[in-house]
Amino acid sequence: MSESVAAAIPARADRRVWLALLALLGLGVLLLVPQLAAWLGKPFLVGVFTRFAIYALAAVSLDLAMGYGGIVSFGHAMFFAVGGYAVGIIASHVAEAAPLLGWAGSSSALVVWPIAVLASSVLGVFVGYLSLRTSGVQFIMITLAFGQLVFLILQSLEAYGGDDGLLIAHRAEWPGLGRPSDAAFYYICLGGLALWVGLLHRLVRSRFGLVLRALRQSERRVANLGYPARPYRLVAFTISAAGTGLAGAMWADYGRFVSPDMGSWTKSGEFMAMVILGGVGTLIGPVLGASVFLGLEQLLTGLTERWLIVFGPLLVLAVLFARRGLIGLLVR
Amino acid sequence: MLLVLEQALNGLQYGALLFLLAAGLTLVFGVMNVINLAHGSFYMVGAFAAAFTVANTGSFLLAALAAVVAGALYALLAEVLVIQHLYRRSHLDQVLATFGLTLFTNELVSLAFGRTPPFVDIPPLLRGSVEIVPGLSYPLMRLAFIAAGALVGLGLWMLINRTRLGMLVRAGADDPEMVDALGVDTRRLFAGVFALGGLLCGFAGVMAAPLLAVEIGMGERILITTFVVIVVGGVGSVKGAALGALLVGMSDAMGRALIPGAVAGLLPSHMADTVAGGLVSATTFLLMVLVLLVRPRGLVG
Numbered sequence: 001m002s003e004s005v006a007a008a009i010p011a012r013a014d015r016r017v018w019l020a021l022l023a024l025l026g027l028g029v030l031l032l033v034p035q036l037a038a039w040l041g042k043p044f045l046v047g048v049f050t051r052f053a054i055y056a057l058a059a060v061s062l063d064l065a066m067g068y069g070g071i072v073s074f075g076h077a078m079f080f081a082v083g084g085y086a087v088g089i090i091a092s093h094v095a096e097a098a099p100l101l102g103w104a105g106s107s108s109a110l111v112v113w114p115i116a117v118l119a120s121s122v123l124g125v126f127v128g129y130l131s132l133r134t135s136g137v138q139f140i141m142i143t144l145a146f147g148q149l150v151f152l153i154l155q156s157l158e159a160y161g162g163d164d165g166l167l168i169a170h171r172a173e174w175p176g177l178g179r180p181s182d183a184a185f186y187y188i189c190l191g192g193l194a195l196w197v198g199l200l201h202r203l204v205r206s207r208f209g210l211v212l213r214a215l216r217q218s219e220r221r222v223a224n225l226g227y228p229a230r231p232y233r234l235v236a237f238t239i240s241a242a243g244t245g246l247a248g249a250m251w252a253d254y255g256r257f258v259s260p261d262m263g264s265w266t267k268s269g270e271f272m273a274m275v276i277l278g279g280v281g282t283l284i285g286p287v288l289g290a291s292v293f294l295g296l297e298q299l300l301t302g303l304t305e306r307w308l309i310v311f312g313p314l315l316v317l318a319v320l321f322a323r324r325g326l327i328g329l330l331v332r
Numbered sequence: 333m334l335l336v337l338e339q340a341l342n343g344l345q346y347g348a349l350l351f352l353l354a355a356g357l358t359l360v361f362g363v364m365n366v367i368n369l370a371h372g373s374f375y376m377v378g379a380f381a382a383a384f385t386v387a388n389t390g391s392f393l394l395a396a397l398a399a400v401v402a403g404a405l406y407a408l409l410a411e412v413l414v415i416q417h418l419y420r421r422s423h424l425d426q427v428l429a430t431f432g433l434t435l436f437t438n439e440l441v442s443l444a445f446g447r448t449p450p451f452v453d454i455p456p457l458l459r460g461s462v463e464i465v466p467g468l469s470y471p472l473m474r475l476a477f478i479a480a481g482a483l484v485g486l487g488l489w490m491l492i493n494r495t496r497l498g499m500l501v502r503a504g505a506d507d508p509e510m511v512d513a514l515g516v517d518t519r520r521l522f523a524g525v526f527a528l529g530g531l532l533c534g535f536a537g538v539m540a541a542p543l544l545a546v547e548i549g550m551g552e553r554i555l556i557t558t559f560v561v562i563v564v565g566g567v568g569s570v571k572g573a574a575l576g577a578l579l580v581g582m583s584d585a586m587g588r589a590l591i592p593g594a595v596a597g598l599l600p601s602h603m604a605d606t607v608a609g610g611l612v613s614a615t616t617f618l619l620m621v622l623v624l625l626v627r628p629r630g631l632v633g
Contacts, residue, residue: 072423073512309443315429
C-alpha cells in the first residue's frame with residue numbers, strides 16, 4: 001500500500017513538471033508568433049493564432065462549467081454571440097452617430113469589451129437560473145434550446161443585419177495603441193487568454209473551486225456539509241459565460257464582423273469538442289484542444305472543402321479511444 | 333375563427349411530425365440512457381432516400397418503403413459502429429460522439445446528393461384538399477400526416493403495453509442489468525429499439541418531404557425542437573413525448589396565428605414585424621421555460 005502511494009507521488013510530480021514545461025514552451029512560441037510569421041513570410045499565421053487565442057479563451061471558460069462544475073452546457077455559443085453582438089451593435093451606433101438608448105456610444109475597447117462581458121454575464125445568470133433547476137441530460141437539452149432561441153433572435157434582428165450579420169467599421173481603440181494592428185491585436189488576445197487562465201487557475205484552487213469540484217463528485221455529501229448546490233453552480237456558470245462573452249467580443253473585433261452563426265448550435269458543439277479533445281477538467285487541456293481543433297481545421301480545409309467528413313469520424317474516434325483527451329495521451 | 337381552426341390543424345400536423353421524432357429519441361434515452369444528437373440525421377437520411385426514390389421511380393409508396401428502411405438501417409449501423417460503445421459512458425461523451433456522427437452524415441449526404449435540395453411532389457392520391465367545415469378546406473396531405481401520427485402513436489402504445497417485446501423494453505428501462513441476468517439478450521434488444529427509432533425517423537422523413545424542404549441540416553433544426561418536446565413532456569416517457577409534441581405543435585401554430593396581430597396593435601409598424609418575428613420563433617422556447625418553472629422534470633414523470 002505505502003509503496004504504491006510512494007510511487008504515485010513522483011508520478012504526480014512528473015506530471016506537473018511535464019505540464020509546466022509544455023506550458024512554458026507553448027508560451028515562448030506564442031510570444032514570438034508575429035516575428036515568426038514575418039520571418040516565414042506567412043503573415044496570415046498571425047490571424048490563425050489570434051483565432052486560437054480566442055477559441056482557447058472560450059474553451060477554457062466552458063471547461064470551468066463542464067470540467068470543474070460538472071455542468072454540461074451545450075449552448076455556450078450564445079454567450080460568444082452576445083459578447084460579439086454587444087461590440088458590433090455599439091460600433092454600428094458609433095459609426096452612424098445614432099445614440100443607443102440615449103448613450104452616444106464609445107469606441108474605446110476598455111468601455112466596449114466590459115459591456116460585452118456584462119451582457120453575456122447577465123444572459124448567463126438568466127439562462128443558468130432557469131436551466132440549473134434541472135440536471136443531467138435535461139440540462140444539456142435545455143441549454144441547447146436556449147442557444148437556439150438566442151440564435152433565432154439574432155437572426156430576426158433586422159436593424160442589425162438579421163441573417164447577414166453586421167460589419168464593424170473599425171476595431172475598438174486601446175489606450176496607447178489607437179486602433180490595434182493585427183500583431184498588436186494578437187498580443188491583446190493572447191494577454192487576455194493568459195490573464196483569464198491565471199484567474200481561473202486561482203479560482204479553481206480557492207475555497208469556491210473546492211466546493212464546486214466536490215459538488216461534481218457528490219452533491220449529497222456537499223449539501224449535507226451545508227453548501228447549497230445551485231448558487232455555487234450558478235456562479236460558475238456565469239463566470240464561464242463571462243469568459244465566453246469576452247472571447248465573443250474579441251472575435252467581433254478580430255474579424256470586424258458578427259453574424260448569427262456565432263451563436264449556432266454547431267459552434268457550441270465545436271467549443272465542447274475543443275474541451276474534450278484537450279482534456280476535461282484541466283485548464284491547459286482546452287487550450288491544447290483549441291490548438292488541435294484549429295490545426296485540424298487548417299490542415300483538412302487545405303485538403304478538401306468537405307473537411308467535416310474527416311473531422312466528424314475523428315471526433316467519434318477521439319471519444320471512443322482517447323478517453324482523457326490529449327492531456328491523457330501526453331501525460332500518463 | 334376559421335384561421336384559428338386552420339392553425340389548430342397545422343399545429344396538430346406539426347405535433348405529429350414532432351411526435352414521430354420524439355418517440356424514438358425518448359425511448360432510446362429511457363431504455364439505453366443515451367442522448368443521441370444523430371437522431372435528426374436519421375430523419376434527414378429518410379427524407380433524402382424518399383426524394384431519391386421518387387425521382388427515380390415516381391412511386392411514393394416505394395419512396396415510403398425506402399425511407400423507413402434507410403432510416404432503420406442507418407440507425408442500426410450507427411448503433412453497431414458507435415452508439416453501443418457509449419452506453420456506459422457519460423452524457424458528455426455521448427453528445428460529442430453523436431455530434432461527430434451528425435457532422436459526418438451531413439457531409440456524406442451532401443456529397444451523395446449535391447447541395448441543391450431535391451423536390452418531392454405530393455402523391456396524386458393525397459393531392460387536393462377537403463372542406464372540413466363550410467369555408468375551410470384543408471390539404472389532404474396534412475390530414476394524412478395527422479392520421480399517420482395518431483396511428484403510429486396508437487401502434488407504439490400497443491407495442492409497449494401489449495406485447496412481449498414491449499414488456500422487455502419497459503423492463504429494460506427500469507433495470508437493464510436484471511433483464512440481462514434473466515437471460516434476455518439486451519444487446520439485441522437495444523439495437524432493436526434503436527432501429528425502431530430510426531424507422532420512425534425515416535417515416536417522418538418521407539411524410540415531411542412533400543411539405544417541408546428536403547435539405548442538409550433539416551435534421552438538426554427540428555432535433556432541437558424535439559429536445560424541447562422531450563423536456564416538456566418528461567424525459568424517457570412516450571406518453572410525455574405525445575403530450576409534449578401536441579403542446580409544442582399547438583403553441584407554435586397559435587403563436588404564428590395570433591402574435592403578429594397582437595403585436596401590430598401594440599407597437600409602431602416599423603418595429604412590429606421584427607418583434608413579432610422574434611416572438612413567433614420564441615413561442616416554443618417560452619413554453620419550455622414556463623413548464624420548467626412549474627415542473628422541472630417535465631409534465632409526465
